Amino acid sequence: MDTPFKLYFEENQRRIEIPCYTSMEQCVTEAPIQLLENRRLTCIFSGEGTVQFDCLEDTFTSGVHVLYQYEHNLAYPFLPGEQLGCVKIASETYYFRFIIQPRVSVAEHEQMMQEIEAFLKGYSTQHTQAFTHALPEQFFHILYQIQQHPIQQMAHIYELEEVERGGRINQRSQLYAMRHPQEQRQLVQKKKMNWNLPANQMLKIQLQNSLAIVSPYEATRIRQFLQQDWMQTVDVPSHYIHSNDGMYNPYYREISQILQNRMNQPIVRGTVQKSKSGAEIYEVWGYLKVIEYLKELGYTSRNAELTLKNNSKGDVTFDHDTQNYVELVKEDTVLRVFWEDALLRDARKVSPMQPLYTWHNHTPDCRIDFWHKGIYKGTHIIDFKYRHLEKRWTEQVAYSDPVDSMFKQLSAYALARSNSQQLNNVAEPLLDVAPVKQVWAVTPYTTTHQETIEGYPLQLHTLQPGSQNESFKCMLESIVQTM
Known part of the structure; x- marks a missing residue:
């Protein structure tokens, strides 16, 4: 799609334009570009704003940015599998996705991990946390639906504003004026959407707890949901919350059930993590x-x-x-x-x-x-x-x-x-x-x-x-x- 910037990867001598999308849902449904692990890699960005890769701490502005040159004996910055990134311009965010293929074949890569698991399972009786099953894609579709239609309610708040700028003046406003005669502003009542509700608090707790038992790619997508502006207004209480509102809502209920099933999966020893290069x-x-x-x-x-x-x-x-x-x-x-x-x-x-x-x-x-x-x-x-x-x-x-x-x-x-x-x-x-x-x-x-x-x-x-x-x-x- 057309964007107010240009973004490329240069892998060895091959230049690849990176397609970006205004919604995460579209980004994860479109076919991603593919790169090969451990090849020379440069990111080229022209335009306003910043480029951010989810697995890298650094952000990039306009220019040429070398991500990997094997002559310098540095670690390749990306792990095999799907990776996400975004371009932020003012209030707009554009998302992009790419796949890192392992240097050996995908089948050989998977076989190495399976053989490591098999060897270690036969070598010991102890147990280590393992991630054995991916979250269903339906899970992220439900998160998108919640993103569009979260549980919310209108709340009445009071704010100090310049006189005659609107808002409702009531008895509380008059009482505030009497107690603060030097105040040049007036206290007015306004309506504001409130998302800091028990159902959203429970959802936030569950999603944050899930970050320890999902793959890095899944964790990235969950964090992007948690970083939404409305979710940032939701508190995380010190104790676990049960909310009937969440149970009555089919989206919230299904998210809770999927995560509960994941938590109850047996812990298996000797599983090599997907987050290894x-x-x-x-x-x-x-x-x-x-x-x-x-x-x-x-x-x-x-x-x-x-x-x-x-x-x-x-x-x-x-x-x-x-x-x-x-x-x-x-x-x-x-x-x-x-x-x-x-x-x-x-x-x-x-x-x-x-x-x-x-x-x-x-x-x-x-x-x-x-x-x-x-x-x-x-x-x-x-x-x-x-x-x-x-x-x-x-x-x-x-x-x-x-x-x-x-x-x-x-x-x-x-x-x-x-x-x-x-x-x-x-x-x-x-x-x-x-x-x-x-x-x-x-x-x-x-x-x-x-x-x-x-x-x-x-x-x-x-x-x-x-x-x-x-x-x-x-x-x-x-x-x-x-x-």
């Missing part, structure tokens, strides 16, 4: 796959229960108070599989739980420490990279010294050192100099290039959702046997 989901999925494949080699777990934090990032967490690892055992061999555990910077602090130290870029996604009969034998490190790497890897092999930032990070892991005297009570200089046997960069995209970069034990491997990953499993088994 594709890269974060791939890292979690990859870590759990490594554990799964090690268990297929005959290792059994003897410690932590795994769960997912119920927060915005949704990290894997453990039942340990201070440690983040799974311990796998087979006969006299123990593997400790750490998740995002920072390497030390001080050789004097080396311990059985942190056998490595380095100087920078020191938090690998997955670290496997090998112990045999109580003796530390070395470490294998895996970093999960949610992007195409084969071309960069092929180019990097031509260099004897890593220059790319990613390769600097991986080489820092490879060059980590240890202190066998503190770990094994016997100095082993060869182990201390090279405790990290290999460092893998792992991608979900098919790659045939596994050549080790000269001078560094770095390799590129594929770990792909929906695949048997036989090559990856064979290489992992080889590492375990070698250690």
